Amino acid sequence: xxxVAVKPATMAQAFTRALRDAMAADPAVHVMGEDVGTLGxxxxxxxxxxxxxxEDRCTDTPLAEAGILGTAVGMAMYGLRPVVExxxxxxxxxxxxxxxxxxxxxxxxxxGRMPLPITIRVPYGGGIGGVExxxxxxxxxxxxxxxxxxxxxxxxxxAYGLLRAAIxxxxxxxxxxxxxxxxxxxxxxPEEPTPVEPIGRAVVRRPGRSATLITYxxxxxxxxxxxxxxxxxxxxxxxxxLRSLVPFDDETVCASVRRTGRAVVVHESGSFGGPGGEIAxxxxxxxxxxxxxxxxxxxxFDVPYPPPMLERHHLPGVDRILxxxxxxxxxxxx
Amino acid sequence: xxxxxxxxxYKPTPPPAWQPRTDPAPLLPDAEPYRVLGTEAAAKADPxxxxxxxxxxxxxxxxxxxxxxxxxxxxxAVYPSTTGQEACEVAAALVLEEQDWLFPSYRDTLAVVAxxxxxxxxxxxxxxxxxxxxxxxxxxxxxxxxPLATQLPHAVGLAHAARLKGDDVVALAMVxxxxxxEGDFHEALNFAAVWQAPVVFLVQNNxxxxxxxxxxxxxxxxxxxxxxxxxxxxxxxDGNDAAAVHEVLSxxxxxxxxxGGPTLVEAITYRVDAHTNADDATRYRGxxxxxxxxxxxxxxxxxRELTGRGLLDEAGIEAARQDAETxxxxxxxxxxxxxxxxxxxxxxxVYAEPTPQLREQRDQLRAELEAEAxxxxxxxx
Ligand SMILES: Cc1ncc(C[n+]2csc(CCOP(=O)(O)OP(=O)(O)O)c2C)c(N)n1
Numbered sequence: 265x266x267x268v269a270v271k272p273a274t275m276a277q278a279f280t281r282a283l284r285d286a287m288a289a290d291p292a293v294h295v296m297g298e299d300v301g302t303l304g305x306x307x308x309x310x311x312x313x314x315x316x317x318x319e320d321r322c323t324d325t326p327l328a329e330a331g332i333l334g335t336a337v338g339m340a341m342y343g344l345r346p347v348v349e350x351x352x353x354x355x356x357x358x359x360x361x362x363x364x365x366x367x368x369x370x371x372x373x374x375x376g377r378m379p380l381p382i383t384i385r386v387p388y389g390g391g392i393g394g395v396e397x398x399x400x401x402x403x404x405x406x407x408x409x410x411x412x413x414x415x416x417x418x419x420x421x422x423a424y425g426l427l428r429a430a431i432x433x434x435x436x437x438x439x440x441x442x443x444x445x446x447x448x449x450x451x452x453x454p455e456e457p458t459p460v461e462p463i464g465r466a467v468v469r470r471p472g473r474s475a476t477l478i479t480y481x482x483x484x485x486x487x488x489x490x491x492x493x494x495x496x497x498x499x500x501x502x503x504x505x506l507r508s509l510v511p512f513d514d515e516t517v518c519a520s521v522r523r524t525g526r527a528v529v530v531h532e533s534g535s536f537g538g539p540g541g542e543i544a545x546x547x548x549x550x551x552x553x554x555x556x557x558x559x560x561x562x563x564x565f566d567v568p569y570p571p572p573m574l575e576r577h578h579l580p581g582v583d584r585i586l587x588x589x590x591x592x593x594x595x596x597x598x
Numbered sequence: 599x600x601x602x603x604x605x606x607x608y609k610p611t612p613p614p615a616w617q618p619r620t621d622p623a624p625l626l627p628d629a630e631p632y633r634v635l636g637t638e639a640a641a642k643a644d645p646x647x648x649x650x651x652x653x654x655x656x657x658x659x660x661x662x663x664x665x666x667x668x669x670x671x672x673x674x675a676v677y678p679s680t681t682g683q684e685a686c687e688v689a690a691a692l693v694l695e696e697q698d699w700l701f702p703s704y705r706d707t708l709a710v711v712a713x714x715x716x717x718x719x720x721x722x723x724x725x726x727x728x729x730x731x732x733x734x735x736x737x738x739x740x741x742x743x744x745p746l747a748t749q750l751p752h753a754v755g756l757a758h759a760a761r762l763k764g765d766d767v768v769a770l771a772m773v774x775x776x777x778x779x780e781g782d783f784h785e786a787l788n789f790a791a792v793w794q795a796p797v798v799f800l801v802q803n804n805x806x807x808x809x810x811x812x813x814x815x816x817x818x819x820x821x822x823x824x825x826x827x828x829x830x831x832x833x834x835x836d837g838n839d840a841a842a843v844h845e846v847l848s849x850x851x852x853x854x855x856x857x858g859g860p861t862l863v864e865a866i867t868y869r870v871d872a873h874t875n876a877d878d879a880t881r882y883r884g885x886x887x888x889x890x891x892x893x894x895x896x897x898x899x900x901x902r903e904l905t906g907r908g909l910l911d912e913a914g915i916e917a918a919r920q921d922a923e924t925x926x927x928x929x930x931x932x933x934x935x936x937x938x939x940x941x942x943x944x945x946x947x948v949y950a951e952p953t954p955q956l957r958e959q960r961d962q963l964r965a966e967l968e969a970e971a972x973x974x975x976x977x978x979x
Contacts, residue, residue, distance in 0.1 A: 294762075320762055325789070326785075326788055326789055326792055328785040328788065328789070330751065330781060330782055330785050331751050331782075331785030331786065331788065331789045333751075334748065334750070334751025334752060334754075334755065334782060334785065334786065335751045335752070335754050335755030335758060335786075335789050336755055337751065337752045337755055338751065338752035338753060338754060338755020338756035338757070338758070338759065338769075339755040339756065339758065339759040340755075341734070341740070341752060341755070341756050341759075342755075342756045342759035342760055342763070342767075343759070343763075344759045344762075346755075358781070361745065361748060361782070362748060362751070362782075365744075365745045365748055366745075366748060366752070369729075370741070371947055371948070371949070371950075372729070372947045372948055373728075373729035373730045373741055374729075374730045374733075374734055374741055374947075375728060375730070375943075375946075375947050376946065376947040377730075377733045377734060377735065378734050378735070378741070379950060410948055411948055411949070413949070433950075434950045435949050435950050464953070464954075510953065511953030511954055511955060512953075512954070512955060513954075514954060514955075515954075
């Protein structure tokens with residue numbers, strides 16, 4: 265074992281490493297998008313790829329999201345594995361027509377003859393003081409579209425593992441990259457990249473006995489912090505990081521809720537029509553007899569993403585989570 | 599110094615970085631749609647090609663009539679006819695080499711069939727038993743595309759990918775006049791020109807987008823003129839002149855194959871039938887207009903040329919008709935059989951591996967089907 269200390273990698277660097285390793289492993293992998301070449305992407309996730317693999321494999325496209333994804337469809341039809349970058353969450357919307365009408369359903373409409381192995385990377389979510397259209401959490405739109413896989417990492421290791429798995433998948437995968445965590449670091453060792461796990465498994469980030477926080481992406485660290493803080497109140501919270509929203513890991517989630525009997529879903533995107541409603545409903549259907557209280561949601565408000573100076577009031581923080589946890593003492597109240 | 603003096607001293611110069619990127623003149627379409635039949639150019643046309651085109655047009659017309667009849671019998675949910683537009687449909691299929699790709703819009707079933715796809719499989723979408731009946735890779739035909747113009751960027755991406763791999767592949771993508779107003783049309787043309795992708799865009803300007811006439815669709819001098827803004831050549835052609843469409847598309851395909859990049863071809867044609875069987879065309883156009891186009895019918899134009907030059911006689915015309923009848927009879931026979939559908943197919947092709955959620959729903963449907971079968975079998979009665 266080497267004694268030289270390895271510089272910890274950021275989540276953004278783990279994404280870069282995943283792209284580089286995937287491109288090196290398979291010449292069919294092509295990266296494309298706005299500013300991904302010379303600049304290396306506005307978040308530098310594609311840094312160095314054009315230099316290493318050439319502009320044909322890491323391509324600065326014209327500025328047109330529908331065009332980017334639409335041409336990626338044709339490239340995938342011809343056997344390539346395009347990885348497209350949507351520069352920011354809200355700028356992916358022009359590409360939704362291609363995403364929903366073609367990317368998601370071409371395998372189905374051709375009876376499996378024309379699978380489209382496209383990876384769509386979308387930096388998403390708030391908390392970085394972005395101006396309007398730079399902080400949306402659009403996961404509900406993607407989740408509501410059959411034919412897409414939707415994943416979102418919360419750790420540096422998962423950033424690498426999920427992106428590799430997405431590129432390896434023969435189906436289209438939307439990789440929601442929590443931009444708030446791009447600069448986060450943890451113990452992931454860039455010298456020994458994590459093996460690639462298939463998409464679809466949630467993970468218990470912190471075991472606990474008194475309630476489950478079900479969360480994903482940028483809200484995972486917030487929930488971990490809330491779980492620590494809750495110890496003072498005598499709560500031993502379990503934190504489940506979904507990692508994959510589609511497919512959904514009912515097994516891990518329900519096993520946890522059956523153990524704890526109480527659950528709160530936490531995410532940044534709006535509550536009404538948001539992922540939390542779906543998750544709460546699934547949990548209720550499957551764990552009703554184990555539940556001591558209704559499944560609660562702590563989410564962003566149902567407002568267009570607020571301007572930077574107000575976003576701290578919008579984002580679900582530790583206090584709001586703890587408040588919900590308090591409300592889980594259902595029996596005592598009623 | 600007065601303001602006037604200052605002005606006098608000012609010498610206007612263009613901004614430092616400005617220079618024209620391309621000479622627009624060679625990209626502009628001709629003033630008149632290109633024609634072959636009835637002109638001197640016809641003498642140079644290959645008689646064998648003209649005869650092939652003729653046979654295909656007659657078959658195509660019969661195919662349109664048969665498919666339209668099948669909607670009346672309830673065998674097809676809907677059929678967007680290309681009666682009057684057969685020259686474009688047939689030429690689009692014939693100019694491609696085996697390795698090339700065709701990207702049809704929802705109206706272009708005839709081009710798909712002319713490319714070699716089984717007529718019954720080409721109609722699955724419109725019949726309602728599945729969205730795409732044929733294997734796109736077998737004849738290199740993309741699925742019939744219902745959302746307008748969205749197949750155009752696919753054609754660009756595929757052609758681009760093929761060129762990156764060093765393969766000799768050209769993609770021909772078809773779109774209607776209405777479709778040229780969609781953003782995807784713009785994005786596809788722009789990508790194709792920037793990437794110099796080997797793509798040919800064929801706009802069938804048949805006068806209407808359902809009921810909306812071209813004048814309400816665009817203010818451009820012609821749709822072919824749009825090409826120059828992207829830096830690709832635009833060509834105008836008489837879309838009812840099969841020889842002309844074939845020649846213009848062949849030129850464009852050759853140009854793309856040689857590395858010259860994309861071309862936008864506008865074919866001036868007319869949709870003689872209504873938009874679909876569900877449409878009432880009398881609400882937006884008069885019989886007189888339709889009649890002028892019947893005069894300029896693609897089959898009639900070619901027939902006149904061929905018979906005038908002694909390349910076709912009554913027997914030849916009859917043979918083409920017979921051939922078309924045989925095709926129509928086979929189509930009728932196949933379409934009159936009820937397709938065998940497996941409801942479990944609903945879940946088979948959503949993902950490579952069904953998600954746990956889909957597996958649950960699959961089990962639910964299976965149980966429902968078993969219960970149904972039991973009830974029908976009388977076991978629970
Ligand atoms: C994106 C989209 N919008 C609307 C429609 C509904 N629609 C079907 S055909 C049609 C008109 C198309 O006109 P045009 O592009 O000229 O083609 P044509 O039908 O004349 O072949 C419309 C509006 C559609 N299929 N896709």
